[in-house]
Amino acid sequence: MHDIYSFVTGPLVWVSFIVFIGGCLYRFISMAVLAKKKDPVVYAYWSNYFAFRSILHWILPFASVNWRKKPVLTVVTFAFHICLILVPLFLFAHVILFKQAWDVSWWFLSDSVADFMTLVVIGGCIFFLVRRILLPDVKFLTAPSDFILLAIVAAPFITGFWTYHQWIGFRVMGIVHILSGEIMLAAIPFTRLVHMLFFPFTRGYIGSEFGAVRHAIDW
Numbered sequence: 001m002h003d004i005y006s007f008v009t010g011p012l013v014w015v016s017f018i019v020f021i022g023g024c025l026y027r028f029i030s031m032a033v034l035a036k037k038k039d040p041v042v043y044a045y046w047s048n049y050f051a052f053r054s055i056l057h058w059i060l061p062f063a064s065v066n067w068r069k070k071p072v073l074t075v076v077t078f079a080f081h082i083c084l085i086l087v088p089l090f091l092f093a094h095v096i097l098f099k100q101a102w103d104v105s106w107w108f109l110s111d112s113v114a115d116f117m118t119l120v121v122i123g124g125c126i127f128f129l130v131r132r133i134l135l136p137d138v139k140f141l142t143a144p145s146d147f148i149l150l151a152i153v154a155a156p157f158i159t160g161f162w163t164y165h166q167w168i169g170f171r172v173m174g175i176v177h178i179l180s181g182e183i184m185l186a187a188i189p190f191t192r193l194v195h196m197l198f199f200p201f202t203r204g205y206i207g208s209e210f211g212a213v214r215h216a217i218d219w
Helices: 002-009 011-038 048-059 065-069 071-090 092-102 111-134 136-140 144-164 170-190 192-213
Strands: none
Touching: 002 011, 002 170, 011 170, 011 192, 048 192, 065 071, 071 092, 071 111, 071 144, 111 136, 111 144, 144 170, 144 192, 170 192
């Protein structure tokens, strides 16, 4: 058990970060080259003003027509993404790990708040799972990989919650938590999870095209 723990908290951590950073650089560079080769107007039409305007409207709850049409989905989506980002970055245990490794630290969430936000993420995953199974229009667009991605996202939070509360088998679950987090990190550049990185660019281009070229709004 100790050897496995040392492996997942040592070499695998570096592997996951290297894959994540290298994969992100590869995706950004390849996307930029592909856009210049096949769709050069991406650069010609880009407008910082209209790009920022579009991004701002889509990251604010109920600022766009689509967000207002589906209030339940909007609330769940925003709560899910906010908690998904904040918990890993500001969890006390994670901050301590960075402090021990690189002697840097920052503000952290209280355990009770982090606990609640973890449940929000888990609940969000369940919501999106049920939605993909029951809603015909969403089910039609759902592939097996979508269920795998939901499992990848949910696993670190479920295992982390389990480990923190020290339920039966929590030592093994702690190792699974670390491993699942590393898998999620490494998977980001190569799966649909990459939308969290590409969103400013795709939304910015759409906003630029609608605002600067079509003289219309895109929300």
